[in-house]
Amino acid sequence: MPDPRRGIPRTDQVLADPRLREAVDRLGARLVKGAVVAAQQRCRGGEIEPAAVADAAVASLPAGATTLRRVVNATGVVVHTNLGRAPLSRAAVDAVRTAAGATDVELDLITGRRGRRGRGALEALAAPVPDAGAVHVGNNGAAALALVTRVLARGGRSVVIARGELVEIGDGFRIPELLESVGARLREVGTTNRVRLSDYAAAVDSDTAFVLKVHPSNFTVSGFTSSVSVRELTELGLPVVVDIGSGLLTPHPRLPNEPDATTVLRAGADLVTASGDKLLGGPQAGLLLGEADLVERLRRDPFARALRVDKLTLAALEATLTGPTPPVPAALSSRPDDLRPRARMICSALPPGIEPEVVDSEGVVGGGGAPDVVLPSVAIALPECLAGPLRGGEPPVVGRLERGRLLLDLLAVTPDDDGDLVAAVRRTAGDAAGHEER
Template sequence: MEDPRRRIPRTDDLLRLPAVTAARTRLGETRIRELVRAAQARARAGEIAPEQVAPELAAALDTTRPVSLTPVLNATGVIVHTNLGRAPLSDAARRALSDAAGYVDVELDLTTGLRSGTRGAGARAALLAAVPAAGDALVVGNGAAALLLATTALAAGGEVIISRGELIEIGAGFRLPELIETTGAGLREIGATNRTHPADYSAAVTARTRAILKVHPSNYLVSGFTASVGVPELRRIADEHGLPLIVDLGSGLLRPDPVLPDEPDIDTALRAGADVVIASGDKLLGGPQAGILLGTPEIITTLKKHPLARALRADKLTLAALEATVSGASTPVQQALHLDPEHLRDRTEQLAAEVGGDVVAHDGRVGGGGAPEHPLPGWALRLPTELAPALRAGDPVVLPRVHQGACLIDLRCIPAAADGQLATAITRAQEA
């Protein structure tokens, strides 16, 4: 009898299929050939008939995307979700990314046709307009890069004074002290985990001291018998000893927000005396991943001139998205943060009417190291916990919160326009 594997289509024949020709507008040749080999391998293993290879290949080509990242509907109630890429970009920022993807005048003077020295000028101007207390601004790749640059340029070869209560570890085992020590600056730890006083800073100053660093703990709280030193008092101490004051706030809140009364903001820290404030672009600011440094013209100039600034600089896509985020309309992060709880309840009840389940009170969270433990009152749809795996594997993918034996669907971070998609995804999960 003839071996059925002899009927498996040849690679050359499969590569001439109309489905392959159409796919070449989206996929590279290497990926297409991988799919061809996969379909042929299934036929050789007897999983499909040789006559099914071409249809199998066409179906695979139709569903394959050139990027492995999967869009997710965030139903956790956590606004800045690190595992989901932190802040979702605004429509303005997405358009800016698309425009900047081609050739743009990132370092070109269109009048003279010569190279310009104004890289990032638009993002810088937007930040300075949003934070009047800043004298200048610099954008680098991310928050860690911003801290690395500041401590290297201002304290390499000397020491940085920091409270023991601010020697933090954030996600994925990243520890702030280890980052600073790579710069060649030593750490002068002062105070105790729960209490640090002004006298601790003054007593720690030596001939090797180059800067004072204050870090917002971001993702945890120390309560009870505690004491810390604020920026105004640190400014006084820094002036007494002629030292720069670096303040790392992390979350990227530009100005005070009444919804987050205890979250420090950049403008207030600068007005209180910080020489440079460091923040991330993809947290409460609601923009792309970026490290933002705002401070006095003298300090920012020093940072810009340091050789490390070149290695850590932001690319054109980041600069474009950041400028659009700051200059544009309200971001998804701000919208979720200021969402009316009653409106959220109405949407949740409408969803419950479509798919079943119970509407329960549910506090959202800022996430991403912003406003730790601060509740954002709201509502969620409670469904059986068994639905969670099917929702995560569905189309569209839905990430619920699994808590206390329930699958919770919080609409805070889901655009109202996507409520229909969400209902369809839940219905499919229920039927699976």
């Protein structure tokens, strides 16, 4: 008998399929050719027939030319670091598409001369914080603090900071190591749980560059504690830099203990640093707001060039600040009464065999923000065995396991994702039922 594998179509024949020609335009020749070669290999192994090679190659193609996958965040964690922190608003996504091509990011179209880079984004950042004399944007929160430290503490000058604020900011990175990596010397004051103004005053000398206050955003210390306010620190007569962490520009009613840029600047801080992809709900960026001369000094330092954001970030940040409410602030403002009707509709669309149930839930802010705040929410309870298959589906749905059940919490799920969530659960439940029958 002739070997059926001899009938495997050549690569160029398979690539001539109209579906794969279109995919080359969308995904690139390298990725599509790889899918074809993999399908041919399956045919050589006897898994598929030669006539099915093109179909198998098409079926294996990703939706886009990136290995990143869109995920439905049903964990109840609003700012989930492992899921990319803040999801962008539609306005921000549209702005990124606009910025992806040639733009006037550094061109004054009226004069034809070089313009101020990111003018629109900077104006949008300054608008809600009129107490800031000037603003600047770096590529993340750690970069903003590193820029401040490198410039103000140049030459090995010291930075005074309370021991209880020497925090780890995630993935093993720590504030003291960050400061020392750009040349600063640390003067630690107080104890883990208590610090006084006199401790700071005793550590200040002619070599002190500034006093740093870091909000311990990802933990709380309670009991026998004391700290020194920003207003008290200004009495030392040195620049006061405050890293507020999560990026609130103004007070938020549901987060009363979370510092915001406006309040901190009004208390007398000279500079405020924060992240743009947490509570602000924008792209990854380091926000820097404060006294105009200091901000300009930082902006013009050569090190600022190494931390510069690209045009996509500038576009997304501006749209986040000027457009409709982004998903993160929307989630923070949602209430169980808003979520429960959606949960009931989703439940009614799911197969009764998996016994879906609408239950009360508790979400959290996440991303190192407001660790002591519980956000009342609503979830859909499903069998625990669906957790893995849902994570591996399309799109992946990530929930959380609690007391033997899988909870799909709607706090961070936008209404636009409800249909995809239903389809994913129905498909997963159907696959599970079919597997049991076999």
